[in-house]
Amino acid sequence: MRDWPALLLSFLAALAVWYSLKERAPVVERALSAPLQVVGLEGDRVAEGVPREVLLRLRGPAPLVEGTPPVSAYLDLSGAEGAFSREVRVAAPRGVEVLEVRPARVEGRVEALLSRLLPVEVLAQGVWVRTEPAFVEARGPRSQVEVAVAAIGLDQGEEVALTAFGPEGPLPAVTLSPPKARVVAREEPLFRKVLPLVLKAPEGLEVLDYAPKEVEVVGPREVLEGLEEVEARPQEGFRPGEVAGPFLLTLPPGVRPLGQVLGRARFALK
Numbered sequence: 271m272r273d274w275p276a277l278l279l280s281f282l283a284a285l286a287v288w289y290s291l292k293e294r295a296p297v298v299e300r301a302l303s304a305p306l307q308v309v310g311l312e313g314d315r316v317a318e319g320v321p322r323e324v325l326l327r328l329r330g331p332a333p334l335v336e337g338t339p340p341v342s343a344y345l346d347l348s349g350a351e352g353a354f355s356r357e358v359r360v361a362a363p364r365g366v367e368v369l370e371v372r373p374a375r376v377e378g379r380v381e382a383l384l385s386r387l388l389p390v391e392v393l394a395q396g397v398w399v400r401t402e403p404a405f406v407e408a409r410g411p412r413s414q415v416e417v418a419v420a421a422i423g424l425d426q427g428e429e430v431a432l433t434a435f436g437p438e439g440p441l442p443a444v445t446l447s448p449p450k451a452r453v454v455a456r457e458e459p460l461f462r463k464v465l466p467l468v469l470k471a472p473e474g475l476e477v478l479d480y481a482p483k484e485v486e487v488v489g490p491r492e493v494l495e496g497l498e499e500v501e502a503r504p505q506e507g508f509r510p511g512e513v514a515g516p517f518l519l520t521l522p523p524g525v526r527p528l529g530q531v532l533g534r535a536r537f538a539l540k
Contacts, residue, residue, distance in 0.1 A: 296331070296332050297329060297330065297331060297332075298329070298330070298331075298332045298335050298336065299327065299328065299329045299335075299369070300327070300328050300329075300335050300336065300339075301325060301326065301327045301328075302325075302326055302328070302339070303323045303324070303325055303326070304323060304324055304326050304341060304342065304343045304360075305322065305323055305343070306320060306321055306322065306323055306324050306343050306344065306345060306358065306376075307342065307343065307344040307345070308320055308344070308345050308347060309344050309345070309346055309347070309348075310346045310347045310348030310349070310350070311347050311350075311380070314382060314383050315380050315381065315382060315383065316380070316381055316382075316383050316410065316411050316443075317345075317347055317350075317354075317378050317379070317380055317381075318378050318379045318380075318381055318411050318413075318443060319376070319377060319378025319379060320345060320376055320378050321373065321376065324343045324358055324371055324372060324373065325370075325371070325372040326341065326343065326360060326368060326370070326371055326372075327368075327369040327370040328341065328362065328366055328367065328368060328369065329366070329367045329369055330365050330366035330367055331365055331366075334363055334365055334366050335366060339362070339363070339366065340362075340363055341360060341361065341362045341363070341366070341368075342360070342361045343358055343359070343360050343361075343371070344358075344359055344360075344361070345358055345359070345376055346359065347380060350380045351380055352379060352380060353377070353378075353379050354377070354378060354379065354380060355375060355376070355377045356375065356376055357374065357375050358371050358373065358374055358375065358376060381411040381412050381413060382411075382412050383409060383410065383411070383412070384409070384410070384411070384412040384415040384416065385407055385408065385409045385415070386407075386408055386415055386418075387405045387406070387407060387408070388405065388406055388407075388408045388418055388419070388420055388421045388434060388446070389404065389405055389420050389421070390403065390404055390405060390406060390420070390421050390422075390423070390432065390451045391420045391421070391422050391423075392422075392423050392424070392425050392430050392451065392453065393422065393423070393424050393425060394424075394425035394456065395425075396459070397425075397456040397457060397458065397459060398456070398457045398458065398459040398460065399425050399430075399453055399455070399456055399457075400453075400454050400455040400456075400457065401430065401451040401452060401453055401454060402451065402452045402454045403448070403451060406421045406432060406446045406447060406448060406449075406451070407446065407447045408421065408434050408444050408445070408446055409444070409445050409446075409447065410434075410441070410443045410444035410445055411443050411444075414434075414436070414441045414443050414444050415434075415441075415444055417436040417437065417441070418434045418435065418436050418441055418444055419435060419436060419437065420434075420435055421433070421434055421435075421446050421451075422434075422435045423450075423451065425453065425456075427453075428452060428453050429450050429451070429452055429453070430450060430451050430452075430453060431449065431450050432446050432449055432450060432451055433446075434446055458490060459491075460488040460489060460490065461488065461489065461490070461491045461494055462486060462487070462488050462528070463486070463487055463488075463489075463494045463497065464484050464485070464486045465484065465485060465486075465487060465497060465498070465499055465500050466483065466484060466498075466499045466500070467480075467482060467483055467484055467485045467499075467500055467502050467517070467531075467533075468499050468500065468501050468502065469501075469502055469503065469535055470501060470503075471508050471537055472508055474539060474540055475508055475509075475510065475537045475538070475539065475540065476537065476538050476539070476540050477535065477536075477537060478536040478537065478538055479535070479536050480533060480534065480535035480536070481533060481534055481535075482531070482533060485500050485502075485519065485527055485531055486527065486528045487500065487521065487525050487526060487527050487528065488525070488526060488527075488528060489521075489522075489524050489525030489526065490524050490525075493522055493523075493524055493525055494525065497522065497525065500519050500520065500521060501519070501520040502517040502518065502519050502520070502531065502533070503517065503518050503520075504516075504517060504518075504533070504535060505517065505518050508537060509537065510537055510538055510539050511536070511537065512534065512535070512536045513534070513535050513536075513537070514532075514533070514534040514535075515532065515533075516530055516531065516532055516533075517531045517532070517533040519531060
């Protein structure tokens with residue numbers, strides 16, 4: 271049978287020694303960074319302007335302060351809506367004094383979360399890059415997601431890391447899903463050009479009027495630079511009177527119109 275009185279006496283003696291060492295431990299000060307946790311927000315809200323970390327200055331017995339002290343910093347945003355200013359709170363073990371919190375107060379804004387699709391654009395030298403997927407989901411604060419225009423990456427391999435961009439630059443608070451796109455093709459880039467549309471009636475007919483007068487085409491840069499106009503003819507052919515419907519275009523190889531060209535023309539006998 272165990273000697274319970276002796277065991278209890280040993281435990282009390284060890285406890286007394288631990289408290290004695292704790293009381294005799296030197297008191298030290300230490301500065302450290304701690305992650306700032308946000309609590310009290312609903313799932314469809316996000317806080318803007320909250321730093322990732324805060325700087326803490328602690329004082330207490332060396333065994334509690336040195337190493338990795340069990341302290342945590344948090345920001346309680348319960349009930350916050352729109353602009354807020356809240357004090358940073360710190361939970362520290364007994365015997366540890368929090369001398370300073372920097373910043374001690376955080377000002378920011380609570381916003382609703384928004385999701386929408388963004389087109390993927392990969393920047394490459396001299397080629398047009400086709401990706402899979404062509405669109406990704408952007409999720410983040412409404413004010414940033416609403417101004418996002420594209421998920422942009424640099425062509426540095428078969429997988430491209432993406433970042434949400436707005437008119438004024440990257441939007442770090444917007445997360446993308448998936449965060450990467452796979453390059454499936456690299457093709458010669460196409461350029462746009464608006465050119466005059468010309469109808470040349472055959473002998474015996476005169477062009478009285480027609481529309482449209484211009485057409486937008488895409489193609490290689492060097493081909494478009496030498497192209498001054500586009501000749502067209504009605505799909506139904508030339509005949510006296512009014513002709514309406516698709517126009518057939520005479521274009522060099524590699525150049526195509528942006529969509530079908532629907533037109534109307536009037537011809538008369540000479």
